[in-house]
Amino acid sequence: MGRVAGPYGVRGWIKVQTLTESVDGLLGYPSWWIEQLGQRSHRRLVEGRVHGNGLIARIEGVADRIEAAKMRGACIGVPRSELPAAPSGQYYWADLVGLSVVNQQGESLGQVEEIFSTGANDVVVVRGDRERLIPFVESVVREVDVQSARLVVDWGLDY
8 A cells, every 4th residue: 555665854754655546545544564575564653644745654663764764665554454345346456366367258368466557547467378468447347256256357368
């Protein structure tokens, strides 16, 4: 949901680049997961605010600029239990990663490896016999079945 861009000031604040829909989206969560070098720690958000096109925040256990600088590049997430339910017809990207992707003819295209946004629409990266970039738009994505771990698309094997 974000990443640590670097330290801010001398008292342990960090600059955060957010990946949420609104810049202040992370501020609504009292605890964050901080993942760096394969290690994940649970930290409490002490305080934070919007600053420019990102956030600045103070999190528990980071008291000075040196400690904040060590966090540069760390990924920030929130515990799944704290996220609100997705509205009908909408999905968290994390729910889509790993789904099997088949076309309307029942042919396997692979699995969702990742998703990214282009500004115009989201794009699903599917890995199978080769990599495919499939737009996540209503005219292409015909069915999302998270329970059955399946995504049905209007997409040919030769696209």
